[in-house]
Amino acid sequence: MGTRKQSSTYTRNEKLIINCNMSYAVHVIGGRWKLLLLDKIRKGTSRYSDLKKEFSYISERMLTLQLKSMEQDGLIIRNVFAEVPIRVEYTLTPAATELIPILDLLSTWGSKQRALQGDNS
Amino acid sequence: MGTRKQSSTYTRNEKLIINCNMSYAVHVIGGRWKLLLLDKIRKGTSRYSDLKKEFSYISERMLTLQLKSMEQDGLIIRNVFAEVPIRVEYTLTPAATELIPILDLLSTWGSKQRALQGDNS
DNA sequence: TAACTAACTAACATGTTTGTTCGTACCACA
DNA sequence: TGTGGTACGAACAAACATGTTAGTTAGTTA
Incomplete structure (x- = not known):
């Protein structure tokens, strides 16, 4: 991934x-396009x-970055088929499959919360 | 919050x-220190x-930024007591209270996932 | 009038993420 | 030999998030 300065406070x-663990989980799904993907x-x-x-609208660079990151974090599996032209397929890992219902809950919450916020701000 | 360039692709x-909605939810809890707070x-x-x-270890600037952001997003309530010296208390909103059990699920998932990842990478 | 406390706030520096553009490897087929 | 398609990768630039340091406000007490 992007090289990081190990010594920075950041x-x-x-x-x-x-x-x-909570922050870890959010970190793993927190990239800009990950949830969509x-x-x-x-x-x-x-x-x-x-x-x-x-x-x-996702640049190819971002697409590959997010996919690679999710692969490393064990969310998706990358299958390469040595055909011509080459074919690469992505699938969810079991872990990601377990995550889905939680994301659905988050989605429901988000919808409600957005409505609430829309009302008074 | 930080001024934003409305016209940027970003x-x-x-x-x-x-x-x-899913991304919205993650966005709302996605600031660096928000979950801890x-x-x-x-x-x-x-x-x-x-x-x-x-x-x-959280700088005061970040502390206030994250608190203010969560207040704006309807996660916490800021109560000011006009005492001397001044007193400010933060409480969860009902919406945030509903979010807690979902975060607990995420936490559990994170724990399992971290263990899995630790094993094979 | 100066010092003290809580809760910020402003200005600036650093570091990271995201976006833009161009280029590559591979093999097949014309 | 050149063209075509898929799936990337590298170099650079722009924007944003976070961190650091110093200062501010308001009222009270010494």
Whole structure:
């Protein structure tokens, strides 16, 4: 991933925070496009080009960065088919599958909360 | 909060993403110290100085920024007591209280996932 | 009038994330 | 030999988040 300055307060604090399981979980799904991608992949195995097509507003750099990060964090599996042209498919890991219902709860909460906030601010 | 450049791709994309309730929810709890603060406040009304003492490694600037942001997003309530010296107490809103059990699920998931990842990477 | 406390606030510096543009590897097929 | 498609990667720039330091307000007490 991006090279990090191990000595910075920023990075030290991040490590500190990630000791908290809750923060760790949020950290793992916190990248800008991760939830969108997870949501798409959960609905069916997707190849790189599918994602690229569906999310044309995500730059290819971000797309690969987020996918790689999720792969490293054990959320998705990357399957390479040595065809020509090459084919790469992404699937959820069991761990990510367990996460989905929690995300659904978050989604419901978010919807309610947004409505509440809309009312009075 | 920090002034934002309304025209940047960064900001445009953020708005785009926040239309997703899931992303909105994660966005609302996604600040670096928010979960820690929520967790403390949920265990009992806390005054500013309590938080400052407990989290001595959080700079005062960050402390106030995160608190203010959570207040704006309807997660906490800020009560000012016009005593001398002044006293400010923070409490969870009902919405945040509903969020807590979801965060607990996330925490459990995080713990399991961290263990899994520790095993094979 | 000066010192003291709580709870901030402003200005600036650093570091990280995200976005933009261009280029690469691989093999097939014309 | 050149073109085409897929799935990336590298270098750079812009914007944002976080961290550091010093200062502010209001009232009270010495």
